[in-house]
Amino acid sequence: METSVKSKNLDAFRTAAHTIVNPELQKWMDQGGKVMGAWCCYAPEELITAAGLVPFRVRATGSTGTEEADAYVSSINCSFCRHAFNMGLHGEYDFLEAMVWLNNCDHVRRMYDNWWRKVNTPLTKMMSLPKFTGDKQVAWWREELVFLKEALEKHLGITITDDKIREGISIHNEKKRLLRQLFELRKSDNPPITGADSLATAVASTAMPPEEFNKMLKELLEELKDTEGIKDYRKRLLLVGSIFDDPSYVKIMEDIGGLVVADSECFGTRAFAVDVDESIKDPLDALAKFTIKDRQHCPRLFGEYKRRSQYIQDMVKEYKVDGVIGLRMTFCDLWAGEYYMLNLDMKEAGIPFFYMDREYLMAGTAGQVRTRIQAFMETL
Amino acid sequence: MTETSMDDKCLYKLIQERDMIQMMVESFTQSVTEGNNLFEVPTKAFVEHHNELIRRYISGEPFISSYFCCAPEIYTAMDLPWSTFLTPAFTGMLNPDYQDEVDASGQLFATDLCTIIRQAAYYVVADMVPPPTAIIAMMHPCDGINVVHQVMANDKKWKDVPVFGADPPYWADERSLDYYTDQLYEMVAFLEEHTGLKLTEDKLRETCEESNRAYAIWDEYSQTRRAVPCPHGGGMGLQVFGTLSTNLCGKPEGTDWVKDVLEDAEALIKQGKGAVPEEKIRLLWFDVLSLGTTTDLFPWLEEEWGAVIVMDMFGYAPYSQLDTTNMDTMMKSLAARALNDVPMIRQARGLADLFLVDITNIVKEYKIDAVIYPGYMGHKDGTANIGMMREKCRELGVPFTTIGMDFYDDRYTSPDEVKDKLSKWFESMGHTPKSG
Ligand code: SF4
Numbered sequence: 001m002e003t004s005v006k007s008k009n010l011d012a013f014r015t016a017a018h019t020i021v022n023p024e025l026q027k028w029m030d031q032g033g034k035v036m037g038a039w040c041c042y043a044p045e046e047l048i049t050a051a052g053l054v055p056f057r058v059r060a061t062g063s064t065g066t067e068e069a070d071a072y073v074s075s076i077n078c079s080f081c082r083h084a085f086n087m088g089l090h091g092e093y094d095f096l097e098a099m100v101w102l103n104n105c106d107h108v109r110r111m112y113d114n115w116w117r118k119v120n121t122p123l124t125k126m127m128s129l130p131k132f133t134g135d136k137q138v139a140w141w142r143e144e145l146v147f148l149k150e151a152l153e154k155h156l157g158i159t160i161t162d163d164k165i166r167e168g169i170s171i172h173n174e175k176k177r178l179l180r181q182l183f184e185l186r187k188s189d190n191p192p193i194t195g196a197d198s199l200a201t202a203v204a205s206t207a208m209p210p211e212e213f214n215k216m217l218k219e220l221l222e223e224l225k226d227t228e229g230i231k232d233y234r235k236r237l238l239l240v241g242s243i244f245d246d247p248s249y250v251k252i253m254e255d256i257g258g259l260v261v262a263d264s265e266c267f268g269t270r271a272f273a274v275d276v277d278e279s280i281k282d283p284l285d286a287l288a289k290f291t292i293k294d295r296q297h298c299p300r301l302f303g304e305y306k307r308r309s310q311y312i313q314d315m316v317k318e319y320k321v322d323g324v325i326g327l328r329m330t331f332c333d334l335w336a337g338e339y340y341m342l343n344l345d346m347k348e349a350g351i352p353f354f355y356m357d358r359e360y361l362m363a364g365t366a367g368q369v370r371t372r373i374q375a376f377m378e379t380l
Numbered sequence: 381m382t383e384t385s386m387d388d389k390c391l392y393k394l395i396q397e398r399d400m401i402q403m404m405v406e407s408f409t410q411s412v413t414e415g416n417n418l419f420e421v422p423t424k425a426f427v428e429h430h431n432e433l434i435r436r437y438i439s440g441e442p443f444i445s446s447y448f449c450c451a452p453e454i455y456t457a458m459d460l461p462w463s464t465f466l467t468p469a470f471t472g473m474l475n476p477d478y479q480d481e482v483d484a485s486g487q488l489f490a491t492d493l494c495t496i497i498r499q500a501a502y503y504v505v506a507d508m509v510p511p512p513t514a515i516i517a518m519m520h521p522c523d524g525i526n527v528v529h530q531v532m533a534n535d536k537k538w539k540d541v542p543v544f545g546a547d548p549p550y551w552a553d554e555r556s557l558d559y560y561t562d563q564l565y566e567m568v569a570f571l572e573e574h575t576g577l578k579l580t581e582d583k584l585r586e587t588c589e590e591s592n593r594a595y596a597i598w599d600e601y602s603q604t605r606r607a608v609p610c611p612h613g614g615g616m617g618l619q620v621f622g623t624l625s626t627n628l629c630g631k632p633e634g635t636d637w638v639k640d641v642l643e644d645a646e647a648l649i650k651q652g653k654g655a656v657p658e659e660k661i662r663l664l665w666f667d668v669l670s671l672g673t674t675t676d677l678f679p680w681l682e683e684e685w686g687a688v689i690v691m692d693m694f695g696y697a698p699y700s701q702l703d704t705t706n707m708d709t710m711m712k713s714l715a716a717r718a719l720n721d722v723p724m725i726r727q728a729r730g731l732a733d734l735f736l737v738d739i740t741n742i743v744k745e746y747k748i749d750a751v752i753y754p755g756y757m758g759h760k761d762g763t764a765n766i767g768m769m770r771e772k773c774r775e776l777g778v779p780f781t782t783i784g785m786d787f788y789d790d791r792y793t794s795p796d797e798v799k800d801k802l803s804k805w806f807e808s809m810g811h812t813p814k815s816g
Pocket residue numbers: 039040041042104105241242243266298299300
């Protein structure tokens with residue numbers, strides 16, 4: 001199953017999803033631009049942009065092993081973390097000027113401790129993300145944003161004005177709107193773009209200078225207008241989970257007739273389903289409220305499960321989804337509980353649901369993934 | 381309803397637990413220091429506490445679900461019994477069908493989820509834990525604990541039980557303390573609203589003062605373990621911590637009891653007696669302990685290798701005193717304890733540095749010969765620090781090893797494998813076993 005349009009921008013997005021440093025990012029750096037890594041989609045990309053850096057969501061694309069990282073962490077740590085840390089130890093993230101972590105899970109929290117000790121990233125910063133979503137947590141997060149802002153100002157010798165932050169918000173809101181536009185095309189019976197290419201585009205949005213990405217995505221949206229939609233699929237699928245950045249995984253599903261039309265993933269819609277409210281006068285207030293209250297949450301946030309489940313159920317209707325697939329990273333406790341609850345909810349709602357564990361790298365497990373997804377699709 | 385209404389699965393389980401706790405602590409007693417009755421008081425306290433829970437469950441009076449890291453002095457001061465949702469999982473281990481139950485829970489939750497969390501969640505969803513009046517959700521130090529509370533809060537039978545969770549910050553600075561103090565105030569308001577009980581400043585002060593007395597003695601007791609030979613075997617630190625932060629938290633009986641423990645240790649030191657006749661290796665066990673470790677592994681270490689767990693993660697704390705000047709100082713120092721003192725929470729919640737600081741201090745202060753990080757499968761954060769801990773121990777000049785075990789499911793790494801691994805490690809250090 002393929003997206004029929006021939007688009008150089010889509011090719012560029014595919015390249016971005018299959019590499020760490022893509023040509024657009026390289027060009028930015030060649031011109032003296034700096035890049036800041038972020039270990040989770042809760043990191044404030046708007047603030048990073050306001051500081052004049054390109055936000056880059058950390059992945060371990062292209063990793064082939066974890067030998068060096070294994071001297072520091074254990075085999076019961078999330079394979080995404082192990083591969084990404086291994087790449088850091090190998091110097092593959094030396095292009096980063098700075099990196100930000102949140103205490104989002106047990107594994108990531110410790111990646112920070114290991115990284116600042118072992119990898120030479122000039123500025124490393126941890127942010128304390130609340131576990132609840134009330135007003136006090138918004139206030140706390142706003143302060144954390146101020147600390148990040150001050151650290152960037154000090155490190156880069158700059159001043160990040162409110163206007164700059166507003167500009168950052170506006171650039172990323174535009175990105176979110178464009179991504180939503182693209183993803184909504186998949187509601188159609190014959191979507192013009194595959195799930196694999198949609199994911200590649202979303203991944204590219206976290207790895208390119210955002211204004212450049214927006215320009216390219218706008219062009220792609222134009223190109224897709226006249227594209228013939230995809231007809232050769234059997235079932236429409238929705239994916240739910242944490243870090244999932246490899247379009248080849250999606251391709252496996254699509255090659256056996258399961259068109260992925262929607263998702264609730266970190267690299268997917270959860271990151272761009274909602275805009276930062278630009279009508280709020282203080283841009284840091286707006287960012288804090290967005291992160292703690294407004295955005296679509298992951299299981300790290302307590303008291304939000306019902307909303308998370310409803311989000312999926314709404315998409316199932318809107319996107320005419322036949323089945324929901326959860327892909328859980330082995331050793332991820334947060335998602336272990338989530339899939340248990342979702343399984344019950346989906347049953348109650350009459351939505352076919354299946355979840356399987358996976359490793360970050362697909363290498364070696366492709367056959368197993370294909371077989372299990374195929375078996376699920378046969379039940380639909 | 382009466383105690384004889386055994387068709388209520390929750391009540392049946394509570395009664396079963398009460399009886400098992402009695403057995404569990406008795407078997408624990410026999411394995412640690414023979415000839416003393418230091419375990420009688422905690423056993424009775426467990427049983428009495430359970431009797432009170434059973435009574436309240438039957439009569440409909442308030443009790444809550446909570447944990448030792450949520451300022452338990454507040455519950456004592458409010459005369460509010462609390463059950464830990466993990467108790468069924470702990471006591472489950474004495475049940476002959478335990479492994480089957482682990483498997484049953486495995487079908488519901490991923491098997492790599494912390495076993496104790498998986499078990500605890502299983503008992504809740506299997507309707508074997510009495511729904512409390514309110515839940516104080518424990519939110520630190522790990523993801524599993526967050527997850528199990530989400531499962532509880534969304535469970536069919538528990539979903540209408542009001543939940544409050546104090547939000548733990550990552551940092552340990554003044555701002556974080558103020559934030560968490562405010563969270564504790566919110567917790568008190570929540571408890572007052574849902575239980576109808578009140579927290580008064582006088583009662584809190586009385587409890588905090590009692591808790592301070594007990595902590596000061598606990599501190600003294602821990603220091604006796606610096607003696608060579610160490611007066612008590614491994615497991616006593618956990619017992620002291622457990623008793624002072626659960627059933628006898630802030631209660632005079634707890635203080636009297638820990639005094640007995642201290643006096644017993646002092647008497648043994650005077651007599652030059654140690655936990656083993658000939659102490660050869662002084663160990664730091666830097667992780668959780670379980671019934672299996674204290675009843676089987678530790679005695680084996682002592683008998684076979686003359687190796688004594690001189691200090692463990694749960695016996696070691698800053699033992700800080702609560703400031704009882706006024707309500708605010710009490711709440712703030714309770715917040716500080718909850719974030720920075722409680723074993724395991726202390727190290728696992730925020731920066732990894734406290735793992736290293738504590739290892740360094742314990743190795744130096746307790747004349748530790750070797751450090752074991754057991755690597756419990758639930759502790760994903762700790763196992764991601766293995767490299768750091770190894771480097772620190774190298775720097776300190778003490779051997780370090782990690783096992784990779786599941787304290788609550790032998791099938792993960794069997795007791796024989798654990799012993800074999802440790803034996804090889806001791807041999808590599810030049811020690812010989814008694815049987816060799
Ligand atoms: S699952 Fe949550 S915490 Fe983990 S990477 Fe995704 S957004 Fe961040």
